[in-house]
Amino acid sequence: MVNVKINNIPVSVEEGSTILEAAKKVGVEIPTLCYHEDQSVKANCRICLVEVKGAKGLVTACSTKVTEGMEIYTNTKKARDARKTVLELILASHPMDCLKCIRNQKCELQKYAAEFFIEELPFEITYQMIEKDESSPAIVKDLSKCIKCGRCVEVCQSIQTVGAIAYSHRSDEYRIATLFELPLYETVCVHCGQCSLACPVGAIYEKSEIEKVWRALGDPEMHVIVQTAPAVRVSIGEEFGLEPGSIVTGKMVTALKMLGFDKVFDTDFTADLTIIEEGNEFLQRLEKGGPFPMFTSCSPGWINFVERFYPEFIHNLSTCKSPQQMFGALAKTYYAEKIGIPKEKIFVVSIMPCTAKKYEAAREEMKSSGVRDVDVVLTTRELARMIRESGIDLKKLPESEYDLPFGITSGAGVIFGASGGVMEAAIRTVYEIVTKKELQKLDFKDVRGLEGIKEATVNINGLSIKVAVVNSLGKARELLEKIKKGEADYHFVEVMCCPGGCIGGGGQPIGTVNRVRQERIEAIYEVDRNMPIRQSHKNPVIWTLYEEFLGEPLSEKSHNLLHIGTVH
Amino acid sequence: MVNQEIKQKIIEIIEKYKREKEKLVMVLLDVQKLTEFNYIDREWVNIIAEELDIPYTKVYDVLTFYSMFSTKPRGKYIIEICKSAPCHVNKSKEVVAIFEEVLGIKMGETTEDKIFTLQYTSCIGACDISPAVKIGEKVYGNLTKEKIIEIIKEYRGV
Amino acid sequence: MQKTLNIITENVGQIRPDSVDEYIKIGGFEALKKAITMHPLEVIEEIKKSKLQGRGGAAYPTGIKWEQAYYVDKNPKYIICNADEGEPGTFKDKVILDYLPLRLIEGMTIAAYILKSPKGFIYIRGEYPESQRIVSSAIKEAEKMGYLGDDILGTGFSFHIEVLSGAGAYVCGENSALVESSEGKSGRPRIKPPFIKNSGYLGMPTLVNNVETFACVPYIVKEGGEKFAGYGTEFSGGTKLVCLSGNVKNRGVYEVPFGTTLRELIYDIGGGLPEGRKLKFVQLGGSSGPCIPESMLDIKICYKDLKVKGLTLGSGAILVVDDSNCIIDFLKCITEFFYHESCGKCTPCREGNKQLLALVNKFINGSATYNDLETIKKVGQIMKEAAFCGLGETAATAHLSLIKYFEEEFVEHINKKCRANICNFGGDKDGKR
Numbered sequence A: 001m002v003n004v005k006i007n008n009i010p011v012s013v014e015e016g017s018t019i020l021e022a023a024k025k026v027g028v029e030i031p032t033l034c035y036h037e038d039q040s041v042k043a044n045c046r047i048c049l050v051e052v053k054g055a056k057g058l059v060t061a062c063s064t065k066v067t068e069g070m071e072i073y074t075n076t077k078k079a080r081d082a083r084k085t086v087l088e089l090i091l092a093s094h095p096m097d098c099l100k101c102i103r104n105q106k107c108e109l110q111k112y113a114a115e116f117f118i119e120e121l122p123f124e125i126t127y128q129m130i131e132k133d134e135s136s137p138a139i140v141k142d143l144s145k146c147i148k149c150g151r152c153v154e155v156c157q158s159i160q161t162v163g164a165i166a167y168s169h170r171s172d173e174y175r176i177a178t179l180f181e182l183p184l185y186e187t188v189c190v191h192c193g194q195c196s197l198a199c200p201v202g203a204i205y206e207k208s209e210i211e212k213v214w215r216a217l218g219d220p221e222m223h224v225i226v227q228t229a230p231a232v233r234v235s236i237g238e239e240f241g242l243e244p245g246s247i248v249t250g251k252m253v254t255a256l257k258m259l260g261f262d263k264v265f266d267t268d269f270t271a272d273l274t275i276i277e278e279g280n281e282f283l284q285r286l287e288k289g290g291p292f293p294m295f296t297s298c299s300p301g302w303i304n305f306v307e308r309f310y311p312e313f314i315h316n317l318s319t320c321k322s323p324q325q326m327f328g329a330l331a332k333t334y335y336a337e338k339i340g341i342p343k344e345k346i347f348v349v350s351i352m353p354c355t356a357k358k359y360e361a362a363r364e365e366m367k368s369s370g371v372r373d374v375d376v377v378l379t380t381r382e383l384a385r386m387i388r389e390s391g392i393d394l395k396k397l398p399e400s401e402y403d404l405p406f407g408i409t410s411g412a413g414v415i416f417g418a419s420g421g422v423m424e425a426a427i428r429t430v431y432e433i434v435t436k437k438e439l440q441k442l443d444f445k446d447v448r449g450l451e452g453i454k455e456a457t458v459n460i461n462g463l464s465i466k467v468a469v470v471n472s473l474g475k476a477r478e479l480l481e482k483i484k485k486g487e488a489d490y491h492f493v494e495v496m497c498c499p500g501g502c503i504g505g506g507g508q509p510i511g512t513v514n515r516v517r518q519e520r521i522e523a524i525y526e527v528d529r530n531m532p533i534r535q536s537h538k539n540p541v542i543w544t545l546y547e548e549f550l551g552e553p554l555s556e557k558s559h560n561l562l563h564i565g566t567v568h
Numbered sequence B: 001m002v003n004q005e006i007k008q009k010i011i012e013i014i015e016k017y018k019r020e021k022e023k024l025v026m027v028l029l030d031v032q033k034l035t036e037f038n039y040i041d042r043e044w045v046n047i048i049a050e051e052l053d054i055p056y057t058k059v060y061d062v063l064t065f066y067s068m069f070s071t072k073p074r075g076k077y078i079i080e081i082c083k084s085a086p087c088h089v090n091k092s093k094e095v096v097a098i099f100e101e102v103l104g105i106k107m108g109e110t111t112e113d114k115i116f117t118l119q120y121t122s123c124i125g126a127c128d129i130s131p132a133v134k135i136g137e138k139v140y141g142n143l144t145k146e147k148i149i150e151i152i153k154e155y156r157g158v
Numbered sequence C: 001m002q003k004t005l006n007i008i009t010e011n012v013g014q015i016r017p018d019s020v021d022e023y024i025k026i027g028g029f030e031a032l033k034k035a036i037t038m039h040p041l042e043v044i045e046e047i048k049k050s051k052l053q054g055r056g057g058a059a060y061p062t063g064i065k066w067e068q069a070y071y072v073d074k075n076p077k078y079i080i081c082n083a084d085e086g087e088p089g090t091f092k093d094k095v096i097l098d099y100l101p102l103r104l105i106e107g108m109t110i111a112a113y114i115l116k117s118p119k120g121f122i123y124i125r126g127e128y129p130e131s132q133r134i135v136s137s138a139i140k141e142a143e144k145m146g147y148l149g150d151d152i153l154g155t156g157f158s159f160h161i162e163v164l165s166g167a168g169a170y171v172c173g174e175n176s177a178l179v180e181s182s183e184g185k186s187g188r189p190r191i192k193p194p195f196i197k198n199s200g201y202l203g204m205p206t207l208v209n210n211v212e213t214f215a216c217v218p219y220i221v222k223e224g225g226e227k228f229a230g231y232g233t234e235f236s237g238g239t240k241l242v243c244l245s246g247n248v249k250n251r252g253v254y255e256v257p258f259g260t261t262l263r264e265l266i267y268d269i270g271g272g273l274p275e276g277r278k279l280k281f282v283q284l285g286g287s288s289g290p291c292i293p294e295s296m297l298d299i300k301i302c303y304k305d306l307k308v309k310g311l312t313l314g315s316g317a318i319l320v321v322d323d324s325n326c327i328i329d330f331l332k333c334i335t336e337f338f339y340h341e342s343c344g345k346c347t348p349c350r351e352g353n354k355q356l357l358a359l360v361n362k363f364i365n366g367s368a369t370y371n372d373l374e375t376i377k378k379v380g381q382i383m384k385e386a387a388f389c390g391l392g393e394t395a396a397t398a399h400l401s402l403i404k405y406f407e408e409e410f411v412e413h414i415n416k417k418c419r420a421n422i423c424n425f426g427g428d429k430d431g432k433r
Helices: A019-025 A077-092 A108-116 A151-159 A194-198 A210-217 A230-234 A236-240 A249-259 A267-288 A300-309 A311-316 A323-339 A356-361 A380-389 A411-417 A421-435 A473-484 A514-529 A540-550 A556-562 B004-016 B021-032 B042-052 B056-065 B085-089 B092-103 B145-156 C020-025 C030-035 C040-050 C062-071 C092-099 C101-115 C129-144 C175-182 C211-223 C225-230 C262-269 C303-308 C327-341 C347-365 C370-386 C390-394 C397-414
Strands: A002-006 A009-013 A049-052 A058-060 A071-073 A139-141 A166-168 A175-177 A204-206 A223-228 A263-266 A346-352 A376-379 A453-460 A463-471 A492-496 B077-082 B116-121 B133-135 B138-140 C078-083 C119-124 C160-165 C206-210 C239-246 C252-257 C279-284 C291-293 C317-322
Touching (some): A019 A049, A058 A077, A077 A108, A077 C347, A077 C370, A151 A166, A151 A194, A166 B056, A210 A380, A223 A249, A230 A236, A230 A249, A263 A267, A267 A323, A267 A540, A267 A556, A300 A311, A346 A356, A411 A514, A421 A453, B004 B042, B021 B042, B021 C160, B077 B092, B085 B092, B085 C239, B092 B145, C020 C101, C040 C101, C078 C175, C078 C211, C092 C211, C092 C239, C101 C129, C101 C206, C279 C397, C291 C397, C327 C347, C347 C390
Parallel strands (some): A223 A346, A463 A492
Antiparallel strands (some): A049 A071, A139 A204, C239 C252, C279 C317
């Protein structure tokens, strides 16, 4: 431990702590912009300046480690003036059109502008309008607002290893750029949206499709149905001031009903269906001898990644569509028939923790019903905005149940929302199908958690099945390279594009950091524990669906609606 | 379509530097000299990124960071006028005006015959003979109008 | 008394730069031969005695730097020679590169021997292509003759040097940016710690020294640290290469002992100003250095004396500016330089330089107010205190010093008056960015 004084108050902190961390311990929040708790220290925004006794000039709190006996002053005139000047310099090249900004009231820069109360800027306004890049169906890039903190670059380059954006140029021209400033859609971008979570301001954000949904809801001709992804129920509460990890499934369903959706369904249902189809696909591969490893295919950012960087592995991907797309395909076929409404009159909305889902739903091959299977994908953030716009306080709502038929789900479906969940759900089912014996222990804790690469071996009827679970594309790359070099031989690998899985997706509430991800993961498993059914094959409605419509797993009809030709 | 001959030459350059990623700046400098136009084409950037296994955007970063690189074709001879303070106090502005007049182009432009591009450079270490310019790799100092006309004639081969 | 000396620059222009034979005839490689008989710490001790301080501008004691490098317990260690001489008005390293590259190579090889370094780089700025060729050729020759490369002088010790080229970025003169650039990346400075000495090139310990610093080493090793120190003052050992430029008759690079005054330099060595011109100010150490008035010329070139006055010698550039120049117009040139060279990474430098340029332009086009004068000071101060690296910290040095010594001329410009009749106040297209 190291003993220091902050504004004359003694505090003892762990060795290696920064001034920023030490100050937090005594209740002093030093302003930061380029600092991100899950990233490397950059110290480029320079807004965290403080004074240290004996040091030459000011030091940046984010990058300076405390030493024994250090005396730190965070609020001297010199430090306050310096921080204010840095803020003023940033604002001078910022549009300051906060009222029109998507991050209004959720912006780190705006927060400091409010705290520092800058009535008038002493500087020349040097901000320049740059045209927004709206080429991607998922993400909007508005460089006019960029404060050049570099947080998005670190996520894209180091965590996801996609490298769609990087620093370029210098001085006034210094910017976050794509290759030759190409529109995002024409780059290697996988549309995961992690950059939008990292951005402290409104320079990168989800492409909003709220208006399309309002229009459909307002159209009396339209039967508007909605599906909610597993991960949204444990995150959307944060948008309404609840603690990370709050489970608000029932309240969310109520809110959706209040917004006017005709039916509120659960993507967990098609997650269960995925397990049946993918489980059987896996068994088929075991019979045929490959190709191995079989990779999960429910994460669209991951699919994009394979297509762009590792096309040689496309045949290793499961042919199953994602639960979102299975839902869309069934909604406009099975469900449409069942309720007697033509598919053209059914409007399918998804609430997803993900921006890449927007890209996925817009793919040409996602029209197996004959029309676009999923009409609009909204992120968790967009749904929260709709709820707020409607004056609804989610916290105070009573709870409601999902509608039938796609409202009966299992715990295996809900854990799709966390890294390792698909694998665990698959094992819970495949084991029982193969051995015809009941699993004694349903929890497979080896594959859970935030760790990047997790491995396990499952013994099924004397056969050792080697599995791996990966989250974040950087880790996926690592694993793929190992496989390429022949250093790994898995049978089944679950890959989630985003750190922590969907609970950490790019469409989740601003403030999604690993600490928060951990809370959401715990919440997901809590939901699972409390479910009466915890295995996909024990979901009775799944079997009704097969009886009434699909026939059997991997049937021709399943193939047409729930699978993709081997080439994505 | 990428010119296969150029692609081959780029790969040769990369081989010369043993495919080391750390030689990206050196590779780009050499590639820029491949044609008479003193620039690096978009397509070539792709080749370099792929051959060196560096993300495209990182190559673009390096390309846009250093002032000696150009992604637009330039003249055969680049006339670089020193913009630094020692030349400034020895009235380099007048030298700029003379070059602009003699060549009939403005700073930053290329002559129609694609022979000359006029641009600024930072200090070229010729402060003892300022105001100074660099043409290609040659440095000229103590410039007067007569001298400039002579130099241009020489390059044009008139 | 002799005003200039030839300690480092001995035999400049008298030998073929890449000829090992000719270099040996003038005593070349004797220091290396001596060094390999000594214990590394003995060599370091001589360097400490010499009071040699880094000649690139930071003036860090070389002996201490080498000692620290010696004790870093991580291998391999790399050696980089900073030949990015980007500070405007500095052209002294070029003299060594072009005329005595073998002296530099010898100095680096001694360092490598001490640190058991297998590999070194000479990072030469892209603006010096000719120098790059000369140095490369000298490296080849030295390798051929066994003074460099594998098994140097039969000791079993191997050290290879490669020439790297810059590509036009002033900021690469900053050590960590230099290392980034040496790794083929954009030269944006790295966060410190970790320091380059512990984690530099490819994450390994790296010793970075300026050309002139390395070039001093053979003399020190051969003649002893005390003799070298004896040429200078009590606090600054040896000689310094200074670069006289601007409005002075004898422009050029001169080797002078520490302790020489600026007045001696400009008037005795430099021959004074051109006829009929009066000295306006002198900028010390390049564009990042302070501008001082005539009344301060009796100050001695000595790290300590200058520091007392809040000045630095920097790279050794001495720019003489006469009264035909306008202070604001000069400042515009300086501001444009830093505006162009800022790497853009940190707020104070990126935004500060942008603001400074806008402000200086207001003085030039006649729209400046008293407030703007205060704003320049405010911006300059935050850059000095809060920038990420030395570039940003020093970019406003000229502004702050010129305001300090010539504030009345800023005020004149507020009132649309330019003594040198250069600023045209709105009528001139140059007034705009």
